[in-house]
Amino acid sequence: MNVIAIFDIGKTNKKVFLFNENYQIVWENAVNFPEIVDEDGFPCDDIAALENWIKSRLSEIKSFPQYILKAINFSTYGASFVYVDDAGKPLTPLYNYLKSYPHVLKREFYAKYKGEEKFAIKTASPVLGSLNSGMQIYRLKEENPTLFDKVKYCLHLPQYLSLLFTGQFFTDVTSIGCHTNLWNFKKNKYHKWLKKENILAKIPPINFAENTIKIDGDVSVGVGLHDSSAAIIPYTINFSEPFVLLSTGTWSISLNPFNDTLLTYEELKKDCLCYLQYKEKPVKAARLFAGNEHETQTKRLARHYKLPLDAYKKIVYNKRIVSKLREKNLKWHSSKLDKCKILKESIFDQRNLDDFESYETAYHQLMLDIVDQQILSTELVIYNSPVKKIFVDGGFSKNSIFMNLLAQAFPEMEVYAASMAQASALGAALAIHKNWNPKPIPNDLIDLKFYRN
Structure with missing residues (x-):
């Protein structure tokens, strides 16, 4: 049976699903890791434990005689960056988007870029501190410039997980276009502050979520969403x-x-x-x-x-x-x-x-x-x-x-x-449908119950 593996990474539960060509779940596994802390003692996800779990689950999937792995993709929570060196190795913890943001740094940033109101309208991003993931990059650059100089790329979490298998650095529009402070929605491109702060060079090129990279001969790997x-x-x-x-x-x-x-x-x-x-x-x-x-x-x-x-x-x-x-x-x-x-x-x-x-x-x-x-x-x-x-x-x-x-x-x-079964995982599978599945997409993926007013 041909299958696609989807790693669906939430803040609490980390799951992997195998979907067949009719997008039915034929196997699944879930885990919940204890959090670790960053250098400030704030709780965060254990990126090393997550990486090890994903790699061991994939080895397990490849050992199943009843399944032929045709594709892999990733859906994860947003607003989280992995800062990697030239070799693709993380240089920092996976900072938590719930971590409070320094008030002075935030005030200085918005003062530089025409104030909260104008900036928020352009980037379609309410002022949310660390939940604006671009502000996490700015914080690292300002608070630890020596470490920031060593950063080759800033990768949102889905693209870091894809990197583990493809060895390629990419950005994806669904991650950058989500209250990140990175995207100018009026001009449909990155906001100019990234270039002014010498950050843009550390954002890898965009690869659209329907595209895949071939590994191991015939396995299509998505860039994640x-x-x-x-x-x-x-x-x-x-x-x-x-x-x-x-x-x-x-x-x-x-x-x-x-x-x-x-x-x-x-x-x-x-x-x-x-x-x-x-x-x-x-x-x-x-x-x-x-x-x-x-x-x-x-x-x-x-x-x-x-x-x-x-x-x-x-x-x-x-x-x-x-x-x-x-x-x-x-x-x-x-x-x-x-x-x-x-x-x-x-x-x-x-x-x-x-x-x-x-x-x-x-x-x-x-x-x-x-x-x-x-x-x-x-x-x-x-x-x-x-x-x-x-x-x-x-x-x-x-x-x-x-x-x-x-x-x-x-x-x-x-x-x-x-x-439906696991909407975000199913969406990640459907995004790369044309690259692994020869069958048409079924039209009964969603069960509906009508409520009369």
Whole structure:
């Protein structure tokens, strides 16, 4: 059986999948490494352990008599650089994008380049400190110039993993086009600050994600993708009518591949940004910390009602409860409040749990509050675009309350819960389809459940 191996590297779980030519998973393996610390004592991923695990899993895959390995690709979390020397060896730890950024350095940088507002608009990057991965390069250059001089290339994590097998240095647009401060979306090229700071020479040439490099005679190796951009590929391949993908997990990210309007500073302040798809088209996106809010508040509910943490899993959508809550006017009114504040602050946290007659009622109110935030976030990417469908994948796609409330909130849209096996890994496999798979791409990769408003 011909297969493709996809290494799907998250912040917590590191996974590898084998897909057959019909894009069904035929084998998988997962691991979770303990973090190590960088020179400042801040937690970070262990790049050496990751490298060893990938190489040993690949040796294992090659030993399977039932599989013929035809291709390899990578999808990983973004905003993480590996700084390598001439031989391709890492010179630093894999710094964590959650690490706080020096205030003085940040202030000096934006002062040099026309201020936060103008810079953020050009690069479609909200001001996020280390999450703007280009700022990590700037920090290394300013704080450790001797070490920086030894850096041959700055590689985003997917391209470093590809380098391990191809020996070739590349950049990929899905990594550089993701709140990195590197890309000028107005001019569709790198921002000029990279050249001024003598950094551009340390960014390797772009190789597009649908291209591959041959190794071992007949194995095609991709250059890797940023996982959020990889996850949208199955949808853009399967659906040609305009849609928004609401990808839910710790973050709920609304992605609109049919909206390439330039961002305003107001949108950036509301956590709106742009991604670059693997074929270079911009995707307008908006982030909401909804999964984290759900986790925090369900813990609070469990404590208050003395129930198990996962008690919410037994709660199903109850139209009568929703109607009663709306009649009582417990629902906040977004039109009268600061939308930036609503998107960033918990509404439910301000509620008195003694006001609710039961856990079930309180949980419905939590979902009403989260969906009200979600409406504001998703509307940021729908505005002025021809979208008629919303696909929801991830955790909230399985939540009947969330899905019913969302369908009611967008009566002019068709709202679907979408499910597929491992979206980002599948997207990384599909990106290089033409280089390993002679069969046509199946049209039933995504299962859909329609929710009526």
